[in-house]
Amino acid sequence: xxxxxxxxLTKVYPGANEAAVSDFSLDIPDGExxxxxxxxxxxxxxTLKMIAGLIRPTRGRITFDGEDVIAIPAEKRGAxxxxxxxxxxxYMSVGDNVGFGLKMRGVDKRTIRQKVxxxxxxxxxxxxxxxxxxxxxxxxxxxxxxxRALITEPRVLLLDEPLSNLDAHLRDEMRELIVxxxxxxxxxxxxxxxxxxxxxxxxxxxxxxxEGVLQQFASPDEFYQRPISERAARFFGGVNFxxxxxxxxxxxxxxxxxxxxxxxxxNAPEGDSVLTIRPEQIAIGHDVPNGENVVTxxxxxxxxxxxxxxxxxxxxxxxxxxxxxxxxxxEINEGDEINVHFPSDRIWFVPRNSN
Amino acid sequence: xxxxxxxxxxxxxxDAPVITEAKSPLAGVLRYAAIxxxxxxxxxxxxxxxxxxxxxxxxxxxxxxxxxSLQAWDNIFAPNxxxxxxxxxxxxxxxxxxxxxxxxxxxxxxxxxxxxxxxKRVVEFFILAPIIVPGISISLGLNIxxxxxxxxxxxxxxxxxxxxxxxxxxxxxxxGVFANYNADFEDQARTLGAGPxxxxxxxxxxxxxxxxxxxxxxxxxxxxxxxxxxxxxxGGQVITMPVLLFSTVPGGRNPNIAALSLVFxxxxxxxxxxxxxxxxxxxxxxxxxxx
Amino acid sequence: MTFWERWRIPIMLAPTMAIVxxxxxxxxxxxxxxxxxxxxxxxxxxxxxxAYNNILFAGPQTEQFWRGLVLTLxxxxxxxxxxxxLAIGSALLLRQTFVGKRVATFLFxxxxxxxxxxxxxxxxxxxxxxGLISRGLAQIGVIGAPxxxxxVVRDSLGIGIILSFVWKEAPFLGVIVLAVLQxxxxxxxxxxxxxxxxxxxxxxxxxxxxxxxxxxxGSVIVFxxxxxxxxxxxxxxxxxxxxxxxxxxxxxxxxxxxSRTEGMAISMIIAVIxxxxxxxxxxxxxxxxxxx
Numbered sequence: 001x002x003x004x005x006x007x008x009l010t011k012v013y014p015g016a017n018e019a020a021v022s023d024f025s026l027d028i029p030d031g032e033x034x035x036x037x038x039x040x041x042x043x044x045x046x047t048l049k050m051i052a053g054l055i056r057p058t059r060g061r062i063t064f065d066g067e068d069v070i071a072i073p074a075e076k077r078g079a080x081x082x083x084x085x086x087x088x089x090x091y092m093s094v095g096d097n098v099g100f101g102l103k104m105r106g107v108d109k110r111t112i113r114q115k116v117x118x119x120x121x122x123x124x125x126x127x128x129x130x131x132x133x134x135x136x137x138x139x140x141x142x143x144x145x146x147x148r149a150l151i152t153e154p155r156v157l158l159l160d161e162p163l164s165n166l167d168a169h170l171r172d173e174m175r176e177l178i179v180x181x182x183x184x185x186x187x188x189x190x191x192x193x194x195x196x197x198x199x200x201x202x203x204x205x206x207x208x209x210x211e212g213v214l215q216q217f218a219s220p221d222e223f224y225q226r227p228i229s230e231r232a233a234r235f236f237g238g239v240n241f242x243x244x245x246x247x248x249x250x251x252x253x254x255x256x257x258x259x260x261x262x263x264x265x266x267n268a269p270e271g272d273s274v275l276t277i278r279p280e281q282i283a284i285g286h287d288v289p290n291g292e293n294v295v296t297x298x299x300x301x302x303x304x305x306x307x308x309x310x311x312x313x314x315x316x317x318x319x320x321x322x323x324x325x326x327x328x329x330x331e332i333n334e335g336d337e338i339n340v341h342f343p344s345d346r347i348w349f350v351p352r353n354s355n
Numbered sequence: 356x357x358x359x360x361x362x363x364x365x366x367x368x369x370d371a372p373v374i375t376e377a378k379s380p381l382a383g384v385l386r387y388a389a390i391x392x393x394x395x396x397x398x399x400x401x402x403x404x405x406x407x408x409x410x411x412x413x414x415x416x417x418x419x420x421x422x423x424s425l426q427a428w429d430n431i432f433a434p435n436x437x438x439x440x441x442x443x444x445x446x447x448x449x450x451x452x453x454x455x456x457x458x459x460x461x462x463x464x465x466x467x468x469x470x471x472x473x474x475k476r477v478v479e480f481f482i483l484a485p486i487i488v489p490g491i492s493i494s495l496g497l498n499i500x501x502x503x504x505x506x507x508x509x510x511x512x513x514x515x516x517x518x519x520x521x522x523x524x525x526x527x528x529x530x531g532v533f534a535n536y537n538a539d540f541e542d543q544a545r546t547l548g549a550g551p552x553x554x555x556x557x558x559x560x561x562x563x564x565x566x567x568x569x570x571x572x573x574x575x576x577x578x579x580x581x582x583x584x585x586x587x588x589x590g591g592q593v594i595t596m597p598v599l600l601f602s603t604v605p606g607g608r609n610p611n612i613a614a615l616s617l618v619f620x621x622x623x624x625x626x627x628x629x630x631x632x633x634x635x636x637x638x639x640x641x642x643x644x645x646x
Numbered sequence: 647m648t649f650w651e652r653w654r655i656p657i658m659l660a661p662t663m664a665i666v667x668x669x670x671x672x673x674x675x676x677x678x679x680x681x682x683x684x685x686x687x688x689x690x691x692x693x694x695x696x697a698y699n700n701i702l703f704a705g706p707q708t709e710q711f712w713r714g715l716v717l718t719l720x721x722x723x724x725x726x727x728x729x730x731x732l733a734i735g736s737a738l739l740l741r742q743t744f745v746g747k748r749v750a751t752f753l754f755x756x757x758x759x760x761x762x763x764x765x766x767x768x769x770x771x772x773x774x775x776x777g778l779i780s781r782g783l784a785q786i787g788v789i790g791a792p793x794x795x796x797x798v799v800r801d802s803l804g805i806g807i808i809l810s811f812v813w814k815e816a817p818f819l820g821v822i823v824l825a826v827l828q829x830x831x832x833x834x835x836x837x838x839x840x841x842x843x844x845x846x847x848x849x850x851x852x853x854x855x856x857x858x859x860x861x862x863x864g865s866v867i868v869f870x871x872x873x874x875x876x877x878x879x880x881x882x883x884x885x886x887x888x889x890x891x892x893x894x895x896x897x898x899x900x901x902x903x904x905s906r907t908e909g910m911a912i913s914m915i916i917a918v919i920x921x922x923x924x925x926x927x928x929x930x931x932x933x934x935x936x937x938x
Contacts, residue, residue: 386739386742390736390739390750393754397757397817398753398756400769401757401768402778403768403772403777403778407771415776415791416785417781418785459662460662462657462659462662463658465658466654467659470655478659478663481671482662484666484670485666485670487866487924488670488674488874488921489871489874489920490874491874492674492913492916493673493913493917495673495677495898495906495910495913496678496680497669497672497673497676499680500672500673519665522665576759580761580762582761582763582876583876597877600763600764601877604881612767613771616763616764616767619761619764620760620764624756624760626759627759
């Protein structure tokens with residue numbers, strides 16, 4: 001249980017013009033599970049390695065429970081990293097791999113053996129201590145790597161892309177395991193991912209990074225309901241962006257005038273801005289009654305995707321996307337003129353040209 | 356409570372401590388000193404060739420000779436020294452051995468690199484055995500057969516024996532290439548109308564070309580520097596560069612030996628530089644063990 | 647199964663296997679027969695172990711053989727070990743980033759294509775009593791005359807021979823180790839650091855086991871080569887003791903055809919010793935790696 005604080009962390013690699021990470025500040029409370037999310041090359045792994053002590057920051061401070069750890073070398077820092085490709089030592093048995101950290105600390109063999117068994121049980125692989133890493137499946141290797149990290153009772157657990165090398169069916173299993181172990185041990189955990197779905201599934205809070213700069217640090221649903229920029233919204237699957245002018249709860253757009261009364265509306269930009277709404281939150285259909293925030297549009301195309309249908313709808317010069325559950329009654333066909341409802345508590349605003 | 360922090364790029368950094376990248380300067384000095392010592396050990400012997408080859412009356416305590424001359428070069432290029440013949444023989448033998456070893460090595464390497472078959476380990480063992488068994492152990496047994504076949508003392512005979520140490524490295528290098536080769540490209544070419552020859556010419560050959568260059572480099576160098584097999588099979592009648600150099604060492608004058616050595620290593624270094632861009636990764640280095 | 651499918655692999659292997667079996671295997675076979683006294687050209691087709699007996703136990707060359715065997719083992723073990731140590735050190739130095747790394751790496755690999763004959767001559771020029779180092783020491787007044795410089799080439803301990811082999815093989819093994827280190831990257835070490843391993847522990851428990859397979863197979867090549875190598879000990883060796891390959895060559899060149907039988911016996915012994923040692927070494931190192 002460690003409170004991790006990053007203060008204006010900056011990394012400029014030798015010979016590089018741009019900083020890989022710029023003035024990255026973040027407050028990670030005790031025992032929280034935080035994701036660093038961003039496209040590849042956004043500096044998230046660099047930040048992770050700076051916390052681990054494997055990369056020295058150019059500027060900035062890292063504290064664990066208020067103690068500055070910059071000068072503490074990685075091997076003594078207690079921030080253990082689990083690498084993306086697991087990196088089990090191929091020349092050691094599974095048990096020796098898990099016990100590695102304790103061996104480095106000079107712990108006696110009996111204690112090591114006992115702790116190894118505990119850890120393997122924790123990751124639900126109690127009987128594989130004598131096997132070789134190359135005899136394990138990817139999911140098993142990932143668990144062994146996790147056990148190897150946890151055996152040292154780290155102050156901070158750092159995971160690099162923990163689910164990205166796993167098949168879809170293993171991801172769920174692994175996700176549940178990580179979350180349950182994390183809840184059980186209450187170890188402050190940071191993981192890095194380029195996949196917003198992975199971040200949403202695992203994290204208490206997500207730090208979104210673009211080009212080495214922190215964009216938004218918030219809980220997963222914030223990113224869906226209240227993204228900070230068009231780019232952040234697009235990263236989370238947002239597709240509808242309509243130029244707007246907001247004045248309090250009055251909104252003018254090219255497709256019509258709307259009323260806005262979302263929660264936490266203070267953070268939404270006023271004046272010239274961009275209205276955004278998620279496709280699944282738009283209500284469409286012949287049966288949608290006329291009224292506030294309802295406009296008419298024409299169905300351009302529809303794609304049936306099994307549990308739902310995705311529609312492209314033209315409203316004046318604007319095209320929006322909406323999703324409708326396949327269970328709902330009433331058929332909507334290409335070319336139909338239908339009502340489109342933008343719920344006043346679901347629309348949101350991001351700055352114009354903000355990128 | 357607003358959970359969303361709007362974090363703009365802030366430029367104030369006065370309150371953040373500055374950490375420098377520099378490691379301890381002593382470590383840097385020690386590293387350069389260690390690298391310097393190693394390189395000195397590796398390069399000084401080469402320097403002695405340059406000094407000796409151009410030295411004239413290089414009396415003892417002098418570190419560098421006071422007088423330089425091209426006398427040694429005149430000596431070794433005099434007709435009775437046979438440098439021309441040795442260079443020609445060495446080049447002819449190395450080039451032919453390289454070509455032959457590549458042509459017969461490609462199918463074997465493909466079989467070993469791409470297919471599983473019975474007794475594969477046994478075949479590998481036999482092909483690699485000449486790396487382990489020294490040339491001196493096979494030279495006399497070879498000689499008996501070569502005398503019988505009339506190949507002893509002939510250039511074709513020498514070429515043939517050079518294949519023994521060359522083949523393991525050629526097959527080893529090329530089978531590594533074939534192990535990472537995707538034969539689906541060949542099937543793709545066939546379905547697009549390419550015959551077997553066109554498929555090899557336009558698909559297989561370009562894919563394995565870098566490996567062929569590396570294998571050729573090793574084949575050439577192993578043949579070029581081969582002394583004992585050449586001498587015992589050539590029976591003193593086939594003069595190559597290593598045979599000539601080796602016979603000059605006892606009783607020869609240092610400047611002549613040095614100049615001859617430089618003539619000998621020049622083409623080897625040239626060939627390495629020409630093919631060096633194909634050398635990468637650990638699979639590509641094995642051949643240097645036996646030069 | 648068509649003809650081609652059935653015979654494809656044997657046909658592909660045939661030319662190379664022909665070289666190996668007819669030339670290499672045939673040479674070993676006839677060499678072995680000859681070591682048993684089989685010389686049809688002088689009418690001797692009876693087989694006996696006399697030559698082995700003369701060499702190993704009761705002949706004028708017995709002492710030369712045993713002393714030669716000790717020297718050969720010493721030279722090849724020492725050369726292999728020193729080359730491996732120097733190779734690991736060099737590779738660890740060269741993989742770091744520093745100004746001049748490209749030049750240093752290029753120079754480090756420069757003598758890879760240089761033949762062993764030339765290596766021996768270079769060591770002779772450098773380390774002989776009137777060689778470059780002796781001259782350098784004389785220049786700064788450490789020694790006054792060539793004979794004050796220690797005899798390190800053409801010495802009975804084979805130091806000059808070992809120096810030549812290390813000069814040739816350390817870069818060879820070094821490049822292998824460097825390639826392994828570069829292909830591994832630094833992730834394993836970073837991981838070990840984050841699990842608490844200090845600098846020495848990272849070398850002992852991470853780097854060494856990871857480079858060991860490549861280093862060991864390279865060392866086998868080096869050992870086998872140095873054990874049977876002829877040129878270097880012929881140039882840098884002394885008359886007694888002689889390395890086994892040089893003794894063999896002396897027998898071969900003897901005008902008395904009977905001595906060829908003994909030469910062949912030694913060369914068979916060389917082959918057997920190398921093969922046995924290589925097998926034992928491989929077996930031990932595999933086991934050691936498994937136990938790590």
